[in-house]
Amino acid sequence: MGRHGSRHLSSSKYDKTLFELLDIAEKDGQITNLGKELKKEIGNLMKVEKDHYGLLSTTGGEELKGIGARVGQNFKELFTSDKKVIAQATFKDRTPQSRDQFIDGLKESLGDNKVDILASAFEEGKDPYLRPYDLATKYNEYAEDGDWVKLYEDYVTQNTGTRYAKEVLLQFFSEGFYQRLNAGEFELKDEKGKVKLSNPTEAASNLYELYIISSNIKGEGDFEFGRYFTANQLKWYESIDNINDFYEKGPSLTSTDLPQNIIAPLVKELIVSTDQSIQQKDTAGIFRFAHAETIIPLSSFLDIAGANVSIDKPQDVTQNWNGSVISPMGANIQWILYSNGKDVLVKMLRNEEEIAFPIETKTYPYYKWEDVKAYYQNKLQKVGVSLDSSLEDNIELLQKKF
CATH class of the missing domain: 3.40.50.1240 (Phosphoglycerate mutase-like)
Known part of the structure; x- marks a missing residue:
C-alpha cells in the first residue's frame, strides 16, 4: 500500500491567494522590496504549476x-x-x-x-x-467541524503562532496593511471558490506550504521559499502541519476512532x-x-x-x-x-x-x-x-x- 510520489501543488490555492494578497499590497503602495521578490517568485512558481496541478513531479x-x-x-x-x-x-x-x-x-x-x-x-x-x-459522511463532518478543529485553531493562534505570522508577513508589506489583513478585510479564494486566505495565520501558513512543495519540484525549478523563515519559525510551522494531519487523518482525540x-x-x-x-x-x-x-x-x-x-x-x-x-x-x-x-x-x-x-x-x-x-x-x-x-x-x- 503506497502513497503517490512527490507532486506539484494539488491545486491553485496557496500560490494564487498569496500572489493576490501581495498584488493588492503593491497596488496600494504597501509592499516592500522583499515582498516584490516574493511576488515574482510565486509568479514563476505559478508558471511552472500551470497545467501540472495535482500531477506527479x-x-x-x-x-x-x-x-x-x-x-x-x-x-x-x-x-x-x-x-x-x-x-x-x-x-x-x-x-x-x-x-x-x-x-x-x-x-x-x-x-x-x-x-x-x-x-x-x-x-x-x-x-x-x-x-x-470521499464516501464517509460522518468523517467528513468531523474533518470540517469536529471537536479537534477549535482545539487546533486555538493552538495555532496562540502567542507564538500570532507572533511568527506577523514577523514573517511584515517582511513583505507595511504594518498598516498587516492590520487590514488582521481585521479580516480580505477573503481570497482558491480556484474552486473556497476562502484560503483571510487572516495572517493563513497567509503565513500558505507561504509555508509553498516552501514544502518546493522540495518536490526540484526538477522543474529552483525555489527558495525557506529563506523567508527562521529556523525556529520553520520548526513551528512543521509542528502545526504535523498536528493538523494527526487530528484530521490520524489517531486524533481519545474521544473518537x-x-x-x-x-x-x-x-x-x-x-x-x-x-x-x-x-x-x-x-x-x-x-x-x-x-x-x-x-x-x-x-x-x-x-x-x-x-x-x-x-x-x-x-x-x-x-x-x-x-x-x-x-x-x-x-x-x-x-x-x-x-x-x-x-x-x-x-x-x-x-x-x-x-x-x-x-x-x-x-x-x-x-x-x-x-x-x-x-x-x-x-x-x-x-x-x-x-x-x-x-x-x-x-x-x-x-x-x-
Whole structure:
C-alpha cells in the first residue's frame, strides 16, 4: 500500500491567494522590496504549476520507479510468467502515474522475467478502499467541524503562532496593511471558490506550504521559499502541519476512532486478497497507490508503533507522532509473505524498513499469517466490517456508519 510520489501543488490555492494578497499590497503602495521578490517568485512558481496541478513531479516519478525496481531486485524469484501482478490506483492522476512509474521500475529490474500486469484505477466516488474519505459522511463532518478543529485553531493562534505570522508577513508589506489583513478585510479564494486566505495565520501558513512543495519540484525549478523563515519559525510551522494531519487523518482525540475506522474496508481487502493469493498461488504481488489520507489512517488502524496513540493536547503531538515518518511522499507499507509449502509467515516493511506487527512472535520480524489475520479480523468485527462484505457493502457502510 503506497502513497503517490512527490507532486506539484494539488491545486491553485496557496500560490494564487498569496500572489493576490501581495498584488493588492503593491497596488496600494504597501509592499516592500522583499515582498516584490516574493511576488515574482510565486509568479514563476505559478508558471511552472500551470497545467501540472495535482500531477506527479519529475522527482516523484523517480521515487516510485526506484521503489518498483527495488521490489523486483529483492524478490525477483516471485515474478514468474505463471503469476500475475495486480496494480491499483485511485482516480487522481498522480496515483495512476505513480502506479505506472512503479511498474516501469519493476519491469526493468526483472529483465527477462515476463509477468502479466493487471493495472487499473477505481472510479471516482466508488472507491471504499483507497479513498474512503470521499464516501464517509460522518468523517467528513468531523474533518470540517469536529471537536479537534477549535482545539487546533486555538493552538495555532496562540502567542507564538500570532507572533511568527506577523514577523514573517511584515517582511513583505507595511504594518498598516498587516492590520487590514488582521481585521479580516480580505477573503481570497482558491480556484474552486473556497476562502484560503483571510487572516495572517493563513497567509503565513500558505507561504509555508509553498516552501514544502518546493522540495518536490526540484526538477522543474529552483525555489527558495525557506529563506523567508527562521529556523525556529520553520520548526513551528512543521509542528502545526504535523498536528493538523494527526487530528484530521490520524489517531486524533481519545474521544473518537472515526478517522482511523474509515480505513477498515481497506484492511478487509488486504486480508482477503492476501488469503486468496496464498490459496490460489497465482499472484506475485498486489500493489495499491493512494494518498496520505489513506496511509495515515491505515498506519493507525494497523496499530503500528508510533502511529496509533490518541492525544488530546496539541502540544504533545509532535513528541509522539511524526507525519514525515508515517506518510512522506512515496510512503509505503509492504506485507511480504513466506511459505515452506505448509506454514505461512509474513513480515511488514514501512518505507522499506522492517517494523513490528502489534502481536507476539518468537521469530521477529516474521509472524504467523494466521495470527496477523486473527488480530485484524477481530478489529474489523468491532467496527462492523466482515471479511465476506462486498465493495457495494463497504460503500454503503461508509455512507451510513462512518
